[in-house]
C-alpha cells in the first residue's frame with residue numbers, strides 16, 4: 001500500500017511531488033515540469049530577455065541549476081548552446097573534471113552543442129594555482145575564479161557570435177546577494193542587480209531566466225527530470241557567506257512563505273520606479289577602452305584586471321602598488 | 326528496523342512512521358533547503374516514511390562566489 005495519498009496535485013489529483021507555499025500550489029511530477037517550463041517562458045517574455053531569433057549561450061557548471069536552465073530552453077525550442085569552463089578544481093574530489101563529464105553527457109544525450117574552455121590548457125595553471133600566486137586570492141580562489149569566469153564567458157559569447165549570455169542564478173542567489181549588499185550597505189552593487197543587463201559595446205546581454213525560482217524549485221525540477229548533475233559542492237564554497245545567508249533566509253521563508261520573492265521583487269520595483277534612489281553612477285562616464293591584450297573594455301589604464309592576472313614579470317611590482325579589485 | 330535517511334555521506338536513523346516534514350524537523354534541517362527522495366521519487370512534505378525506507382536527503386542550496 002502506498003502511504004502517500006495525502007497531498008494531491010491541484011491539477012489532476014495525482015500524488016504531488018512538491019508543494020510551493022509561496023504560490024499556494026501543489027503539483028504532481030508532470031504538472032510540475034509543465035508549470036516550471038511555462039513559468040520560465042513567462043519570465044523570459046516579461047523581462048524581454050531574448051527572442052526565438054537570438055542565439056543564447058548558457059553558462060553551464062554541471063550543477064543542477066545550469067543544466068536545468070539548458071534543459072528548459074531546449075524544451076522551449078530556443079537556440080541554446082552551452083559553455084563549460086573547466087576551472088581545474090580538484091581538491092581530491094575531481095570536482096571540475098567530474099562536472100565537465102556531466103555537462104558533456106547532458107549535451108550528448110540531447111544532441112546539443114557544448115563549448116568547453118579549460119583554464120589550465122589556456123594559461124598553464126589552474127584557478128587555485130592562479131589564485132595562490134596573486135594577492136586577490138591567497139585565502140580563497142573565489143574572487144579570482146569569479147573574475148576569470150566573467151571574462152571568459154563574455155569573451156566566448158562575443159567570439160562565438162552570441163549576444164545573449166544566460167546564467168542560472170536563482171531567487172536564492174539573488175536574494176542572498178541583495179541581502180549581503182543591504183547588510184553591508186554596498187549601494188554600488190545594488191545598482192546593477194537585475195534579471196537582465198542590456199548589452200553594451202564589448203559586452204554581451206546578460207540574462208537570468210531563473211531569477212524568480214527558488215533553489216528548491218530548480219533542484220526539484222532537476223530531480224523529477226532525472227538530470228544527472230554534480231552533487232558535490234565546489235570545495236571552496238564551504239563556509240561561504242552566501243551559504244550562510246541562504247540558510248538564514250530559508251529559515252525566514254519557513255515562517256513567512258513568499259518572503260524571499262517579495263524582498264527581491266520589492267527591491268527591483270522600488271529601484272526601477274525611482275522610489276528607492278541609489279547613488280548615481282559617476283557624472284563623467286568612466287572612460288572605457290579596449291584592453292591591449294584581450295580587447296575587452298576596461299576602465300584601468302593598461303591591461304584589464306583579467307590580463308593582469310597573467311602578467312607574471314610585472315607581478316611583483318604591481319602587487320605592491322595596485323589595490324586589487 | 327527504522328527509517329534511514331542519507332544526507333551526503335552521513336546516515337541518520339529514525340524509529341517508526343514519520344512524515345517527511347517531521348523527519349526534517351527532527352534533524353533540524355530546513356524544508357526550504359532540503360528535498361527528500363525515495364527510490365528516485367521526489368516526496369512531498371506530507372508523504373510518510375516507514376520502517377525499512379531508505380531515503381536520500383538532497384540539499385537544494387549551494388554556495389560559492391557569484
Ligand code: SF4
Nearest residue numbers: 142145234237389390
Ligand atoms: S566556490 Fe569559489 S572557487 Fe568554487 S566555483 Fe565558486 S567561485 Fe569558483
Ligand SMILES: [Zn+2]
Nearest residue numbers: 009012028031
Ligand atoms: Zn498533476
Ligand SMILES: [Zn+2]
Nearest residue numbers: 291294304307
Ligand atoms: Zn584583457
